[in-house]
Amino acid sequence: xxxxxxxxxxxxxxxxxxxxxxxxxxxxxxxxxxxxxxxxxxxxxxxxxxxxxxxxxxxxxxxxxxxxxxxxxxxxxxxxxxxxxxxxxxxxxxxxxxxxxxxxxxxx
Amino acid sequence: xxxxxxxxxxxxxxxxxxxxxxxxxxxxxxxxxxxxxxxxxxxxxxxxxxxxxxxxxxxxxxxxxxxxxxxxxxxxxxxxxxxxxxxxxxxxxxxxxxxxxxxxxxxxxxxxxx
Numbered sequence: 001x002x003x004x005x006x007x008x009x010x011x012x013x014x015x016x017x018x019x020x021x022x023x024x025x026x027x028x029x030x031x032x033x034x035x036x037x038x039x040x041x042x043x044x045x046x047x048x049x050x051x052x053x054x055x056x057x058x059x060x061x062x063x064x065x066x067x068x069x070x071x072x073x074x075x076x077x078x079x080x081x082x083x084x085x086x087x088x089x090x091x092x093x094x095x096x097x098x099x100x101x102x103x104x105x106x107x108x
Numbered sequence: 109x110x111x112x113x114x115x116x117x118x119x120x121x122x123x124x125x126x127x128x129x130x131x132x133x134x135x136x137x138x139x140x141x142x143x144x145x146x147x148x149x150x151x152x153x154x155x156x157x158x159x160x161x162x163x164x165x166x167x168x169x170x171x172x173x174x175x176x177x178x179x180x181x182x183x184x185x186x187x188x189x190x191x192x193x194x195x196x197x198x199x200x201x202x203x204x205x206x207x208x209x210x211x212x213x214x215x216x217x218x219x220x221x222x
Contacts, residue, residue, distance in 0.1 A: 034210050043213040100150035
């Protein structure tokens with residue numbers, strides 16, 4: 001079992017809809033997570049961090065961490081075609097392991 | 109802030125040749141990570157350093173791979189001899205301290221071994 005698991009997708013949503021991306025992790029000691037976005041042919045870039053249980057909102061993005069269930073999610077409201085990319089979650093507690101990424105397609 | 113700088117951006121080499129990838133972390137960052145990314149395996153951690161010291165190299169695929177960090181501003185990842193299955197994008201990333209700071213990635217080196 002990998003330390004951080006993600007559904008590879010692709011996840012397709014229409015423009016303006018909410019995209020929900022999920023990540024599960026195996027180490028109960030993990031305290032915080034990062035969400036990165038990676039456009040095709042580019043390097044990963046940080047979009048969100050979450051350090052405690054619950055929700056954290058930043059513009060159209062909301063990160064959710066549920067330590068009891070060991071999952072972390074990213075919601076993107078009012079999805080735009082420019083949001084089409086691969087989204088990766090990362091666990092800094094565990095040597096910065098990354099999930100395999102979920103490819104998001106936002107259709108105009 | 110110049111960001112993490114990797115060179116070369118692209119490398120094409122023949123099987124059996126030695127390949128050296130280079131990385132300059134962000135000034136002041138004392139943790140450096142090397143990753144390999146392929147479609148099949150995603151983003152794999154190869155090795156990471158804290159204060160120029162290798163902390164965990166359990167992700168290095170085999171003895172053909174080696175990494176060094178002779179000083180705080182430079183690191184290399186060497187593959188000798190290279191094989192076609194080493195073809196991938198190799199990323200270097202750095203972060204400050206050992207706390208909860210995020211990683212900052214370089215632009216990557218796309219390696220093709222023919």
